[in-house]
Amino acid sequence: MAGAGRDERAWVRGAQAGSASDFEALFRSHWPRAYRAAFLVVHDAAGAEDVAQEAFLAAVRALDRFDSSRPFGPWLHRIVVNRAIDWARARALRREVGTGERIEDAPAEEREDPAAPLPEDVLVALASLSPDHRAVVVLRYVLEYTPGEIARMLELPRGTVNSRLRRGLDALQGAVEPREER
């Protein structure tokens, strides 16, 4: 599971006791996944930064109350994903821009396997899903939670999680497989 382990529990206890270095270790350990997860749900770098930042600030505010025997990652990721869903829903309501306009492609030279799905195809496929579906996909395949854990984090029936995962996979396959056949 993401971020769980003895080190993390020690960092949490240290941070609660006022150790800035432990808190920094906790932050640096969790930032990449938190930011990536937020970006994949909101599809906007600035929005992802806002979401991830708010999640960490929420963590700071609640740090003293946090049970250090429990893993920190699921607690943080729950905040990240739920805020990302809210952010994406709000933007959809505002109809600011098409989701594709803000997607930044990976430079071609970074692709080691030409047959692998292009990252932009994956993003476009993700964008075709609702924020709620994207969140489930991200929790499962980026943050590596089980469907049961996702159901508890998002307070959803497990069947709903499974159906959203299935639909997410279908969307991703529909977008990526034609390229694989070329």
Place this chain on the structure above:
Amino acid sequence: MTEAGVRAALLAVHVPDELDAQRRTWAVVDAAYAEREPAPVRTRRLRLVVAFAVLAALVAAALSPPGRSVGGWIRDRVAGEEPTQPALVRLPSPGNLLVVSEQGPWIVRTDGSKRLLGSYDDASFSPNALFVVATGGRRVVALEPDGDPRWTVTRPGPVADARWAPSPGFHVAYREGETLRVVGGNGAGDRLLAENVAAVAPAWRPGEGRTTVAYASTDGQVRVVDVGGRQLWAADPGATPEQLAWSDDSRALLVITAGRRHPVFAAGGRPSGALETPGGQDILDAAFAPGTRDVAYSTYDLAGGQSSIVLGGEELQRGRGHLDDLVFSPNGGWLATGWPEADQLLFLRLPGVSRIVAVPNVRREFDPGGADPMTFPRVAEWCCRQGLEGS
């Protein structure tokens, strides 16, 4: 596509700006963590973390009559979209904010720390925010970022509206009475540039190495001169000029007037359009959005007692009272405005208004020792990713 393939594809997605976002966020989160420590001893007393005060101030502001009004208004504005966020411990975008309060000019850095530069009436950044030029009484003073004077020019009469020329910043223009004067960026060579000058801040034409400046004359004309005093062109704006603003590409000069029509002049003084406002509305401030010809302006409806901020023809915000001092962030992603009636600064996320950061208790923030600060601070400028940031 297998589940492993999905995972690999998602992990291969390029996530833009990750390291910069991490650095910015860490600055914010680290400051918040430091503030939560019990009875922290802060060695940098002048480092004011805006949002720490904001957090407490938000509570107080929300309980005060104007705060309740403000909170309600903001909720109305973003109803169903996104809750208003406090500024927390930083400016919402990189750069340095120059705020002029009753005490004098303050620099607010990206991390929220701020510094009072001294007792001056007005101030403006040098091109890269390495210095600030301030005026107070009969003095024009170039200041280091810590407030130490670099040079001073003292004149017989009161001076005002000092503005630094574009990079490399070899000149500073300022008004003394009804004259426009210019002094070197090193404080040397002070001399008269023009006479019969109206009480409007001069505006240097943007662009590396440019040394031409626009000013308003007492006969109601707008004039553009070079630093040698040679007039390049003049134009009649049709009503008394009150504010001058160049577009970043230096090809459009907007003249805010006392009338309803606010002309835009192109090279040579050729009319190239105008901003027109309805009758009964005063323009409070106007500015070109960075890198564009889109104008943001704020109007005040005298009958309704409301202000409205418009950008590129689209209304961004409306609120009771005055929404004054429109200042864009250096990257154009945010628009800052003051709201005296609510004692708040508002930072509006662009495009549209996808987010509002409200900073309450602004009078107290910028007059911490004052008994009962009445004057609302003025947001003067927001400048530069470099410059003071690293100092």
